[in-house]
Amino acid sequence: MTPNERIIRSAFALLRSEINAEPDEPGLCLALVRVVLEHAFWDGRWALYDRHRSHVVERTGSDRSPWARDMERSLTRQGMALELPRRPFEGDLARYVDLSAAADQLLPGDLLFRWDTALNRHGDFVGHVAILMPGQLVLENIANRPGALSRGPTKLSRFGAWPVTTVVRFQPHL
Numbered sequence: 001m002t003p004n005e006r007i008i009r010s011a012f013a014l015l016r017s018e019i020n021a022e023p024d025e026p027g028l029c030l031a032l033v034r035v036v037l038e039h040a041f042w043d044g045r046w047a048l049y050d051r052h053r054s055h056v057v058e059r060t061g062s063d064r065s066p067w068a069r070d071m072e073r074s075l076t077r078q079g080m081a082l083e084l085p086r087r088p089f090e091g092d093l094a095r096y097v098d099l100s101a102a103a104d105q106l107l108p109g110d111l112l113f114r115w116d117t118a119l120n121r122h123g124d125f126v127g128h129v130a131i132l133m134p135g136q137l138v139l140e141n142i143a144n145r146p147g148a149l150s151r152g153p154t155k156l157s158r159f160g161a162w163p164v165t166t167v168v169r170f171q172p173h174l
Contacts, residue, residue, distance in 0.1 A: 003041075003170055004109025010040035011109075011131050011139050015154070019044070026143035026153035027118065030068045033111065033129050036139075041172040051173050054078065057115075060122040068127030072113040072166050080168045082110070096163040108134045111168040132159065132167075 001009075013019050014032075019039050023031040034048045041047070049066050055073040056064070075081065084105060087098040095116070099106075115127045130140035136159040142148075148157035 002109075003172060004107050006040040007036060007109035007131060007170065008134065010036045011133060013039060015139070015151075015156075022154060023141055024152060026141065028153070029118075029129050029141045030066055030071060030127075032139070032141035032154065033071075033131060034066075036131060037170065037172070052078065058124075060124050061120070063120065063122070063124075068113060068118070068129040069115045069125060071129060072115050072127055072168070075111070075168045075170065076166055080171055082106075082167045082169055084167055096165060097167055099160050099164060102167070106132055106167060107169070108132055109170075111170055112138060112164045113166040113168065114163055115165050117162075128162070130157075136160075 021035045053074050057069045084102040085098040110132045112130045116125050117128045118126045130138045133139050137156045140155050141153045145155050145157040148155040
């Protein structure tokens with residue numbers, strides 16, 4: 001079974017409430033992804049941050065908790081980010097993945113990141129992360145996503161509903 005297939009199997013287990021560690025507060029997107037990955041690869045043991053959080057982004061305040069931006073940078077530097085076509089967004093440089101052009105290169109189980117979102121109280125971007133699911137859906141933990149199917153803060157939203165800065169095909173260090 002490929003790593004992406006294991007991620008999807010665990011994501012469905014979470015949706016069926018077979019994983020009891022699902023975050024119950026909105027905005028804990030990285031915690032949701034962590035729970036799925038740890039179920040998929042480490043039998044639910046706390047391992048993702050210790051094994052893969054190698055680069056912590058700059059912070060204004062003293063917050064050292066894991067952010068989606070940390071994982072995006074760490075996994076990119078570990079060589080897991082896919083090289084995908086980019087497009088400008090609202091006059092910006094080509095910061096975002098061109099999801100239409102890249103659609104045939106993405107697989108369910110890929111991790112979708114956006115670093116320039118979700119400000120903390122210091123004005124730092126903490127980022128966002130979600131899991132690409134079958135059927136052009138995205139599993140995420142977020143307060144609100146218009147048109148999403150919701151179970152508390154866990155949402156199944158439409159692929160392409162938000163810009164993506166990095167797509168990671170996760171490879172665990174088992």
